[in-house]
Amino acid sequence: MARKEKEQDSENPGRLKQIALTYKMTKRGDRWIGWVLSAVGLGTFGVVLAIGFVLGHPVYLGILGVLVALLTTAIIFGRRAERAAFTQMEGQPGAAAAVLENMRRGVAFTPAVAINRNQDVVHRAVGKYGVVLIGEGNPNRLKTMMAAEKRRMNRVVSDVPVHDVIIGNDEGQVELKKLRSKILKLPRVLPGARVTEVNDRLRAMGDLMNNLPLPKGPMPKGLKMPKAQRRGR
Numbered sequence: 001m002a003r004k005e006k007e008q009d010s011e012n013p014g015r016l017k018q019i020a021l022t023y024k025m026t027k028r029g030d031r032w033i034g035w036v037l038s039a040v041g042l043g044t045f046g047v048v049l050a051i052g053f054v055l056g057h058p059v060y061l062g063i064l065g066v067l068v069a070l071l072t073t074a075i076i077f078g079r080r081a082e083r084a085a086f087t088q089m090e091g092q093p094g095a096a097a098a099v100l101e102n103m104r105r106g107v108a109f110t111p112a113v114a115i116n117r118n119q120d121v122v123h124r125a126v127g128k129y130g131v132v133l134i135g136e137g138n139p140n141r142l143k144t145m146m147a148a149e150k151r152r153m154n155r156v157v158s159d160v161p162v163h164d165v166i167i168g169n170d171e172g173q174v175e176l177k178k179l180r181s182k183i184l185k186l187p188r189v190l191p192g193a194r195v196t197e198v199n200d201r202l203r204a205m206g207d208l209m210n211n212l213p214l215p216k217g218p219m220p221k222g223l224k225m226p227k228a229q230r231r232g233r
Contacts, residue, residue, distance in 0.1 A: 011183070017090055022081050023081075025081070025084065026081040026158050028084070029078055030084045033077075037073050037076060037224065040069075040073050040076050042069070044047050044072045044073075045069040046065075047169060048065030049061060049066075052065070052196075078095070094168070095176055096114070096123060096134050096167050096179060097111040099179050099180060100179070106192070106195070107125055107127045107128055108125070108126040109123070111123050113133075113149060114146075114148070114149050117142065118137065118139050119137060119161045120135070120137030120160075122136075122143060122145050122146055123135075124149075124202070126198055126199040127183070127195055128164065128189065128191070128192070128195055129164045129186035129189065130198075131160055131161070132162075132163045132183055133150070133164055133165065135164070135165070135166045136167045137168065139166050140168070140175070146164050152205070153202060156201045156202065156204075157202065159221040160198055161189060165182060165183070168213040169178065
């Protein structure tokens, strides 16, 4: 019992610290976050408490109001924290990879299947919608890289639909914060077993970055490709 209590006590400070760090990160991109959360929490509690007075049960509805206010505040905080994170990641190399790695199950993601010396990079996601190539960098160079990657994939999965997505804010591009929803809205054309088969074939074909260790999240700006791999591409 004593050991369990110690484990619980050690976990709580970690969770509180994580919430505090998330709040600080969010506040850097959303300076009104404190006022918004206070307004949402107090407003929700006030509405529920007012209903309690009308119904003649202010104590019970007051307790319920506290719970509802906490839940509502947590939801709003999560959404604004996610929005702030996207804003801070936007424009950084590898930001799309950080988003795609956190997608739900059923998506087989392979980062940096193609990259050049200018740090234009193409990622690949395989799901029930087929194959999606996600490009980060200069749109003109990315189109050439994606076309080359399509020709390479066509050798092993010619019957699978391939979608192109270029991250950016210009016309025809997809904003980083909308990337996940963009992919999930694509029509489903492959069964689950077929998704695994397609991904296995593509991985067996070999990727540029298979043997190059990559850090999770945005790639460092100083990342350079080995000369041998650069010549091979």
